[in-house]
Amino acid sequence: MRKERSEMLKWDDDARRGIQWWVKQDYVRKKIRTSFKTESNPGIDFREHDLGTVRAFADYEAYAGVNFKESAVQQYTLDNHYPPNPSDSPGFKSYYCFVSIERRKLPGDDYKSIDIFFLDPDGIEVFCRTFQEMDLQQFVEGSGPL
Secondary structure, X not given: OOHHHOOOOHHHHHHHOOOOHHHHHHHHHHHHHHHOOOOOOOOOOOOOOXXXXXXXXXXXXXXXXXXXXXXXXXXXXXXXXOOOOOOOOOOEEEOOOOOOOOHHXXXXXXXXXXXXXXXXXXXXXXXXXXXXXXXXXHHHOOOOOO
16 A cells, blocks of 8 residues: 555454444345335434425336335346336346355354355356455454345
8 A cells, every 4th residue: 555545445444443344234135125115223323414395205216117125127127118117017036135154054164265156047047146355354353244
């Protein structure tokens, strides 16, 4: 790091204060899920950053063809058409899947990588993510999420 950038990077400041990045990340993600009404977290304060009062949240979802609570999207939106979505657009399709891996439930500690992947009904891979190096090291040591 160059001298002139010292003390300028947020994550470096947090690390010096002993703040772990994934703790802040979890809080921000919880705040996003709360603002999109996919879960309720009463302790989060939105006074300065609320979504507004002119239209209802459901109005935006109908306009954009999304349903945040159900993690679903209308076909019209998936086909890359611009909003507003027609009111007769076919129903929603959900593509969200939350995967949580707990270190204590995995045997051993000599992993080189961990792969998470999904297959469609025909057995064709539709998603794959490989965790290795730093992400995997922090996970194996129990100091970070995967």
